[in-house]
Amino acid sequence: MKIIIVGGGKVGFYLAQALKERGSDVTIIEHNKETCRTIANQLDISVVTGDGTVQSTLHAAGAADADIVAAVTGRDESNLVCCQTAKKIFGTKKTVARVNNPNNVSALRALGVDTVVSSTENIIEHLEREVDISAVRELIPLDGGEASVVEITLPEDHELAGKSLMELSLPQTCNVVCISRGGHTLIPRGQTKLHGGDILLVVMLSHSVKDLRRALRIKN
Structure with missing residues (x-):
């Protein structure tokens, strides 16, 4: 950056x-x-x-x-x-x-x-x-930057592919609100499994970005 x-x-x-x-x-x-x-x-x-x-x-x-x-x-x-x-x-x-x-x-x-x-x-x-x-794409800042709507694209060979959302240690201050996959949009549940290439739309408190990156294995 x-x-x-x-x-x-x-x-x-x-x-x-x-x-x-x-x-x-x-x-x-x-x-x-x-x-x-x-x-x-x-x-x-x-x-x-x-x-x-x-x-x-x-x-x-x-x-x-x-x-x-x-x-x-x-x-x-x-x-x-x-x-x-x-x-x-x-x-x-x-x-x-x-x-x-x-x-x-x-x-x-x-x-x-x-x-x-x-x-x-x-x-x-x-x-x-x-x-x-910056490791994710901020779409909309909320409440003066205290919260954000962000977009995260998982690599095709992502190590968490096949894992369900409930198996991840996602911060409680982050909510995956939808997943774009192969041109289709789905509303995820706890049992929804991640696929390589998924685009996640997440609403989160900005201070929890480190924990989100860690949970999703996002590198710098």
Whole structure:
């Protein structure tokens, strides 16, 4: 997953570090040249020097190919402009903005930012969840991202083929609502057996994605 982080302060640094450890392709945009050198040396990631609200800087960072642009500077206005530019100009799939003033949360959401978060812990938790869920295809985010409707395609030679749903250790917070098989759709029951090539439609709480991946033997 390609993630661009705008802002190389403490929040951006620790966020980049956490995401890099999870195998994400991380790029940081930071206006301070000395900070850029420090980040590049310590984290060994791509760093672009410039203003993240400027179209040319986002282009240089690869915004057109980014799965997520996360703006985590200390200025809410800059974070908003960055997210809007990434979404409208480059078609970035998901934008995340750090908000420093709680009074601005509703405004940023109303102006098109996909996810607005406040604390460093919340930002890291949210983006780590996005990385986890990248193993499946999110169709519809629900309740501000707390839940999701996701699609999972099982390989033809999947090791669980022939197993029934009741034999799997599926999290209680996940519900397989339908299975597409050979052009037909069926509503599964506990005794329904999985086939290779099945496409599962699952409604789940987003925090349970790791358990779902583990139960279905989904690799990174």
